[in-house]
Amino acid sequence: LLPIVVANWKMNGSLGLLNNIILNLKAIEELTVVEIVICPPSIFLSQSTQLIQETKTNIKIGAQNCYFLDSGAYTGEISTAMLQQLGIEYVIVGHSERRKLFFESDIDVVKKVLSAQQHGIIPIVCIGESLAEREQQQTFFVLDRQLEMVLAQADFVDPNRLVIAYEPVWAIGTGSVASVEHATQVHSYIKAKVPTGVRILYGGSLKPDNAEKLFRQADISGGLVGGAALQAKDFISICESANRVFL
Numbered sequence: 001l002l003p004i005v006v007a008n009w010k011m012n013g014s015l016g017l018l019n020n021i022i023l024n025l026k027a028i029e030e031l032t033v034v035e036i037v038i039c040p041p042s043i044f045l046s047q048s049t050q051l052i053q054e055t056k057t058n059i060k061i062g063a064q065n066c067y068f069l070d071s072g073a074y075t076g077e078i079s080t081a082m083l084q085q086l087g088i089e090y091v092i093v094g095h096s097e098r099r100k101l102f103f104e105s106d107i108d109v110v111k112k113v114l115s116a117q118q119h120g121i122i123p124i125v126c127i128g129e130s131l132a133e134r135e136q137q138q139t140f141f142v143l144d145r146q147l148e149m150v151l152a153q154a155d156f157v158d159p160n161r162l163v164i165a166y167e168p169v170w171a172i173g174t175g176s177v178a179s180v181e182h183a184t185q186v187h188s189y190i191k192a193k194v195p196t197g198v199r200i201l202y203g204g205s206l207k208p209d210n211a212e213k214l215f216r217q218a219d220i221s222g223g224l225v226g227g228a229a230l231q232a233k234d235f236i237s238i239c240e241s242a243n244r245v246f247l
């Protein structure tokens with residue numbers, strides 16, 4: 001299974017950044033054993049897929065969100081059927097910002113996971129506890145709850161077709177990366193719950209100076225990168241760390 005490094009741009013970036021990052025990544029691409037996925041805002045998805053075709057790179061494009069129905073009166077939403085038409089290969093589902101700011105429930109998350117899989121798109125399912133939950137020793141309880149329906153209903157015939165991202169909410173955008181001890185403990189817990197072969201990424205303040213240490217841990221198959229994915233130099237450095245570890 002290929003390890004993955006995913007860039008989550010959130011509501012950031014521009015067409016200029018897209019060009020810049022894809023051209024810079026192309027330069028290191030022959031050296032990489034990791035799969036690199038860029039998730040720009042949906043308004044840039046079409047140009048992103050065109051650009052990777054034109055530049056003939058292996059970089060994959062992912063969406064940051066989707067709706068679970070194919071079409072209809074759902075103003076502002078984008079379906080997995082539409083993403084499929086564009087050739088999008090991944091979609092981030094259940095990011096903590098979506099759960100918190102846009103009130104996405106575990107039921108919404110599982111519907112999106114199933115819809116993505118039905119359209120041949122690999123869902124990257126984000127799970128993770130908040131600071132308060134961690135302080136109340138609720139971490140494993142929260143992860144169980146977030147995983148329950150996904151594990152019961154998703155298609156694991158090919159375990160490659162679903163990715164989990166463990167993103168402790170207290171580490172997202174805060175600069176406080178999880179300690180190796182915490183990350184290893186949680187990843188091994190998740191690993192024991194999911195079918196063999198499902199990749200589990202770490203996300204939360206990954207930076208060029210901490211990525212390699214985390215990627216070296218046994219049950220970590222790559223990373224989901226927010227802030228550091230907006231600088232070509234930093235993102236490439238994280239991809240290179242992954243490459244050194246997984247080679």
Ligand code: PEP
Pocket residue numbers: 008010167171172173174175203204205206224225226227228
């Ligand atoms: C994220 O948004 O998924 C994320 C991990 O952000 P950051 O790297 O900025 O913490």
